[in-house]
Amino acid sequence: xxxxxxxxxxxxxxxxxxxxxxxxxxxxxxxxxxxxxxxxxxxxxxxxxxxxxxxxxxxxxxxxxxxxxxxxxxxxxxxxxxxxxxxxxxxxxxxxxxxxxxxxxxxxxxxxxxxxxxxxxxxxxxxxxxxxxxxxxxxxxxxxxxxxxxxxxxxxxxxxxxxxxxxxxxxxxxxxxxxxxxxxxxxxxxxxxxxxxxxxxxxxxxxxxxxxxxxxxxxxxxxxxxxxxxxxxxxxxxxxxxxx
Amino acid sequence: xxxxxxxxxxxxxxxxxxxxxxxxxxxxxxxxxxxxxxxxxxxxxxxxxxxxxxxxxxxxxxxxxxxxxxxxxxxxxxxxxxxxxxxxxxxxxxxxxxxxxxxxxxxxxxxxxxxxxxxxxxxxxxxxxxxxxxxxxxxxxxxxxxxxxxxxxxxxxxxxxxxxxxxxxxxxxxxxxxxxxxxxxxxxxxxxxxxxxxxxxxx
Numbered sequence: 001x002x003x004x005x006x007x008x009x010x011x012x013x014x015x016x017x018x019x020x021x022x023x024x025x026x027x028x029x030x031x032x033x034x035x036x037x038x039x040x041x042x043x044x045x046x047x048x049x050x051x052x053x054x055x056x057x058x059x060x061x062x063x064x065x066x067x068x069x070x071x072x073x074x075x076x077x078x079x080x081x082x083x084x085x086x087x088x089x090x091x092x093x094x095x096x097x098x099x100x101x102x103x104x105x106x107x108x109x110x111x112x113x114x115x116x117x118x119x120x121x122x123x124x125x126x127x128x129x130x131x132x133x134x135x136x137x138x139x140x141x142x143x144x145x146x147x148x149x150x151x152x153x154x155x156x157x158x159x160x161x162x163x164x165x166x167x168x169x170x171x172x173x174x175x176x177x178x179x180x181x182x183x184x185x186x187x188x189x190x191x192x193x194x195x196x197x198x199x200x201x202x203x204x205x206x207x208x209x210x211x212x213x214x215x216x217x218x219x220x221x222x223x224x225x226x227x228x229x230x231x232x233x234x235x236x237x238x239x240x241x242x243x244x
Numbered sequence: 245x246x247x248x249x250x251x252x253x254x255x256x257x258x259x260x261x262x263x264x265x266x267x268x269x270x271x272x273x274x275x276x277x278x279x280x281x282x283x284x285x286x287x288x289x290x291x292x293x294x295x296x297x298x299x300x301x302x303x304x305x306x307x308x309x310x311x312x313x314x315x316x317x318x319x320x321x322x323x324x325x326x327x328x329x330x331x332x333x334x335x336x337x338x339x340x341x342x343x344x345x346x347x348x349x350x351x352x353x354x355x356x357x358x359x360x361x362x363x364x365x366x367x368x369x370x371x372x373x374x375x376x377x378x379x380x381x382x383x384x385x386x387x388x389x390x391x392x393x394x395x396x397x398x399x400x401x402x403x404x405x406x407x408x409x410x411x412x413x414x415x416x417x418x419x420x421x422x423x424x425x426x427x428x429x430x431x432x433x434x435x436x437x438x439x440x441x442x443x444x445x446x447x
Binding site for chain 1: 278279306307308309310311312315316319320322323326327330331333334335336339340343347400401416418421422
């Protein structure tokens, strides 16, 4: 057979693309649920680490099933808030039907554009409220979860993650527990601008709402600072209202 | 026959190592060698992709229209890479590592070793030797990756596989973590390899 004829070439390429595409679609369909379960457990680990349920190392050593159980055992309620900061919907926290808002990229876009956005608040039985943050680091997105004490302004814990920050430098926001521990006990000053500062030498003047940026990770720190403040601003009405 | 098979397997790991002799796959070997665990998963992924792509392309070798052969190879390699990525993402234990390697798993497609072995070997040989050739070339790449990652994690973080091995008094060297140091290390490995094997030296 002449494998160099035009007809053969067209049919051959069409066939191989169709075969490969269907195979990949099939695999994606088969593995999709497992991947989503992994992503969900990952989000829960980060939220529970922020809420000081257990240290991150222990949470990362637990299986997905144990993580779901632990979340169901420690969460009190989860709801969404609208632009006015008032709760306007609820998220299921029942084991087996846990609902999360974990697509933070479109949320972040909406916040930056000033559009109406529905934001999640996760309330644990300890009274701690966990909220997400999201922004741009040096190489890719950075995000995290911040837990507040019942007073709505003292940070009880935080967990940060990133897609592709430089290992050993920007990646410290996730890898080094001393970094997230620095946030514990700090206060978000909701009515001030900025409400929180993650900057070089920010701790030097003794501010209650400041954490030092990471040496050698200027752009990652800047991105995280921006992410914190943009999202804090979006949650301001919710938490500031509680102060009154 | 046995000698030829032995050459197919050993040559890419030693005398014809894709990184130190052919100087292919340098980009990813700079990027994913900060930590040993990531480097190991990357090495295994590349071994799987080179092996399976060579095998499939060798099966198809007599049917591929010559004018579009690069595109057909690319489709096969891309499929293997996406499969590896999807499987890593679906595994409960490998999800975190896949996240850490992020784009570099996807970028295996652009690793010259994969396409290079298909062009140079798989299109002219039977499937089984092609599979072995692919696996061996992946292993040659992986070996260097693991050596570099071992040194970089040890000197740059004082750890191995995340466990502290150097005393706490050791101050981690930030230069080791940056990509330029990986290039310097690779240069040293190439130097050592050539000094050991005189036949690699140009007259």
